[in-house]
Every structure is written in C-alpha cells, then in structure tokens.
Amino acid sequence: MREQFTYDALPGRVVFGAGAARTAIADEVARLDATRVLLIAMEQEEPLARKLTEPFAERIAATFTAVRPHVPTGVAEDARDLATAAGADLLLSIGGGSTTGTAKAVALTTGLPIVAVPTTYAGSEVTPVWGMTKGARKTTGVDQRVLPHCVVYDPDLTLTLPVDLSMASGLNAMAHCVEAFWAPRRNPISTLVAEEGIRALGRGLPAVLDEPAGVGGRADLLYGAYLAGSAFAVAGSGLHHKICHALGGAFDLPHAQTHAIVLPHVLAFNAPAAPDATRRIAQALGRADAVAGLAELTRQLGIPSGLRELGMHESQVDEVTDLVAPGVPADNPRRVDRPALRALIHAAWAGPPPHGSDATSTHQGQT
Template identity: 65%
Template sequence: MTMFTYDGLPGRVVFGAGVARERLLGEVDLLGARRVLVIAGDTESEIATRLCAPFADRVAATFTQVRPHVPVEVAELARKASSEADADLVLSVGGGSTTGTAKAVALTTGLPVLAVPTTYAGSEVTPVWGMTDRGRKTTGTDRRVLPKTVVYDAELTVTLPVDLSVASGLNAVAHCVEAFWAPRRSPVASAMAEDGIRHLVAGLTTVTGDPTGPVGRGELLLGAYLAGSAFAVAGSGLHHKICHVLGGAFDLPHAQTHAIVLPHVLAYNAPHATEACARIARALGRTDIVTALRELGAGLGVPPDLRALGLNESDIDTVLAEIVAIAPPDNPTPVTEEGLRTILHAAWAGTDPMGPTP
C-alpha cells in the first residue's frame, strides 16, 4: 500500500470573473481589517485603487516599490510602511513579486495577507517566501506568509500581455511537473498537478488566439491555482533550485527562466521518473513530453535559451556548487556538477535537452 503524508494548507479561495470588484470588500470585512496596507507595483496601482474604492477609508498606506526577487532593502521598506501605517491587513494586488513583498511583511509582522493575483505565479497559495541579498536568493517556508484569502478574478488578467501570460503560464506548468518528484510528493499533489497541466495547456493555446477572451484566462487562472497548490505541499525540487539561484545571482526574469529551463530538467530526470512522466504525458496528450514542452514554448514565443535573457556562458560554472549544495537528495536522477553543467549549458545554448547518465 502507498504511504504518504499530505500536509493540507488552510486558506480561503474566492474564484470567478468579477469577484474582485464585487466581493473584495466582503473579504476584507471577514478578516476584520480596519487599516489596510496595499501592496501593488506601478503597473497594478491603478487596478488596486479601483478595487479599493469601496473601502478607501480603510486604506492606511500604499506601497508601490515592488521589485523582482524581493530585494531585502525593498522588504525592509515595505515592513516600515506597515509599521508606520499601523496596518492590520496586507492586501497584495499583482504578480509573484507583489505577493512575495507582502509575504516579506507577514514573515516578520505576522499580519494576515489577502492576495489578489494578476498573473499565474501561484505564490499566493504557498507558504514559501523568498528574498534576494547581494545576488543570492534565500527561500524558506513559514505558515505566517500563507495568504489567508485569495481572490482569483480572470478579468484582472486580461490586460496581461500575451508574452507575459505565456511565460507566467509555463512557469505554472513547471510547478506542476516538479510536484511529481518534489521531496513531499504525494498522490494528492500529483492529482492536482496533472489536472493543472491540462487546464494550463488549454489556457495557453486559447489565450494566444483570443487574448482578451474569458475562457482562456479562466483556464490559466484555475491551472495556476492547482499548480501552486500542488507545489505548496510537494515542495521545491531541482528545477526551482536552479531557477532561484540563476534569478538571484543574475537578475533573470523569473517566469521566462522557468519556462526555458523546464524541458532540460525534465529530460535529466525522465529516465528515473517513469510514473511521473506517464502522468505528464497523459496530461499533455503526448508521449514525447520533453519535445512537447519545447514545442509548446517555441510556439508561444518563449525565448529559445538563457543567453537571450542575458546570461553569459561563463556564468554557468560560478553557480554549479551552490545549486548542487541545495539540490534535493532524492531527485530522481542524482545531481552532480557534471550533470548540472550539461543541463545549464543546454539551456543556455538552446540545444535539444539531453538526459545525461549519472
């Protein structure tokens, strides 16, 4: 009989087109908030202002200095804003970096977070936080940062450009794929991951042809929720370790980095992850899953390699030891510096993924 531990995470999810403008005030009331710190980047500040109009008198402060990978200095500024506002709730409106900034506040203050995602990052349903200090990204897990409520509204993602929608959606696919072999994998997480891939691929192929249509956006948002939920309980595997180190060290764009690296890690693990690969194939409707993911990314306009994002070939060797040191010991294919170099060089050059024999 299969044995596993599934550590279900608490949280309220409100899902549907228009729910942010129709029900956000009610969700703020449910949390008993009277002094709200709103966190929204420059591109989402207008949306946040509109959503907060019904309870504008409760907005104690707005923080807009959101940056990718949550630099520690930004986290400190957000915490200062929270303290000066005497906030009793953090409301994040935006993508993964915005949610991450809200989590940085919650980590030290214990304040509840109400998240309104505008991308498909999935961070809003995980207890994982991350911050970058002088080119090194540190991550951790703490239930204090898990948002109490998440409001998913497909209407808020319609203005997300197609290229960013694609990168964010493929990042969510990476969450699903990794959940099959992450350290705390379980049949429950795998079921969510498999269904998540189906919704994400359906959404990705629909959005490119109908960018403002509700169907594709809704599929992507539902897939992102399932992906984040699977990742939250299964944990972080080799793929995410690679991308977090690269992103922190070289300030690479988060979602695009994940989309490029994913097929290469999948090829590396595939020889020793037959059951996971069978489920991924079933979700994709293809048996050649590595090729399928590469073709999906290429067809959707994802950059072909990491050098297109600004990574230098000489950068690869500088991070090998750091990634090996944090690689999960139960990764399907044992992680070695040579194997990792093969993954990274192929991802940098954009060559066909080759699964090296350990």
C-alpha cells in the same frame, strides 16, 4: 495496496470567478475585520489597485508601490516599516508574484494576514513559501505566517497581461506542477492536483495565444496556476527551482521566462528515471511524449530558446553550477553530480529545448 503517505492540507480561502475582484475584495476585508489596510501593488498597477479598493477606500491606511522582482531585502524592510508606521492590521496585495512576495516578506516578521489578488499566473499566492534577495543571493523558506488567508482569483484582471508574459507566467506555473511529481514531500494527492494543473494550463496557454482577450482561456490559466501553487505548496521544491532561484538571485533574470526556459531541460534530465511521472505528464499535456510535447509547446508559445537570450553569459554557467550543487535534492529521480549539473545548465543556456524523452545528449555526465 496503497502506499503510506502524509498530506498536509493547507488552510486558506479561495474566491474564483470572472468579475470577483469587483465585489469579493471588500467582502474579504470586512470578513477579517480589517480597518487599516496596507495596500501593496507595483507602481504601474496602482491605478488598478485604487479602482478595486474604492468601495473601502477609507480602510486603506497606506500604499506601498516600491515592489521589485525577487524581493530585495531593502524593499522588504521598507514595506515592513510602512506597515508599522501605518498601524496596519491587514496586507492586501494586488499584482503578480513579486507583489505577493513583498506582502509575504512583511507577514514573515509581523504576522499580519494577507488577502492576495493575483494578476499573473505565479501561483505563489497559495503557498507558505517566501523568498528574498540580498546582494546576488536569493534565500527561500517556508513559514505558515506568509500563507495568504484569502485569494481572490478574477480572470478579468489578467486580460491585459501581455501575451508573451502570459505564456512565460503560465509555463512558470507548469514548472510547479511538473516538479511536484518528484519533489521531496510528494504524495498521491499533490500529484493528482499537479496533473489536473498541467491539463488546465495545457488548454489555457494555446487558447490565450490564439485569443488573448478570451475569458475562457484566461480562466483555464488562472485555475491551472491555482492548482500548480497548491501542489507546489505541499510537495515542495526540487532541482528545477534550485536552478531558477540561483539564476534569479545571481543575475536578476526575469522570473517567469527563466522557469519557462529551464523546465524542458530538467524534465528531459529526470524523465528516464521517472517513467510513471513522465507518462502522466504526457497524458495531461495530451501528448505522446512528455519531453517532446513540452519542448514543442514552449516553441509554439514563443518562449526564448535559451538563457543566453535573457542576457546570461556562457562564462556564468560555472558560477550557477557552484551555487546550485550544494542544494541539489538527494532524492531527485536521477543522481546529479557536478558534471551532469553543469551540462544541464549549459544546455538551458544554449537552447533550444530537448526533443524527446531520449534527449540525453545535452546532459552528458549524468549517471
């Protein structure tokens, strides 16, 4: 008999396909009857954004390019002020997760609709999750107002994304999928979506590594990122994201690389207590062992072996442990006491990733 579950299907429109951005963005802006669009793009992606919006340039009321990682509150306030001054009736974000996050910060207080055009594999464009950083602390929340009304996925826009960033960004999406197996609001539907996301990402990552300009591999990554974000949006965040958000907020570590490094360690920690999830993750990866398979994939893709390579100091491990400990999910597959949490974070700092499902030696103290 099927167990009871609750599944909240989120509203939103997706347009997917190579070359879609050249035609679909204008159609989506028109469909929403927008006449005063606030264009949001990082400074280095502004030329691309300008080119894509040429067919409806007269509708661009203002452009915001002061996008920063982790969306500092000052940046959010500046973007909101510009939206008000321009009389914006639509937010158009063209870029990666930080660009989407900036649009969400504006929508959170204004209620303006968002059309998102991702150029990386963040997946945040299909979630109602927002995040902002004040000082050294990152705050996240869930609000339906920040969920984009439409997302235009175009693999062509990711062809020039550097390979190293593509690998880290794809593994960031993989983290959404893996976490969805034991996140607080998990259900059979979100798990199926996550499993297919892992399968697509597992195909796409090596393909892009071998042929960065190949549209097929890029399409698999973008499709996987969409599925990853969709699963994460419904299932919610767990231990992995609590750790990564603390690391990003406290030390401004690069978002995608941080997720890519931490993921194998959290999987190794939880795997012994989540055998069914671990089996399905392994099958989706096409590997005999989920932990060993993911660890080998990260090495194959050239991911830094530990957080120390991103500039984090060993002396900061305790600080991160203190930040994460109060927010550890009560229903994590394994109980997480402070010694276990510190051991996990220290292992991610030191590297390399664990070698198999029995790789618990680096996580002493877990119970």
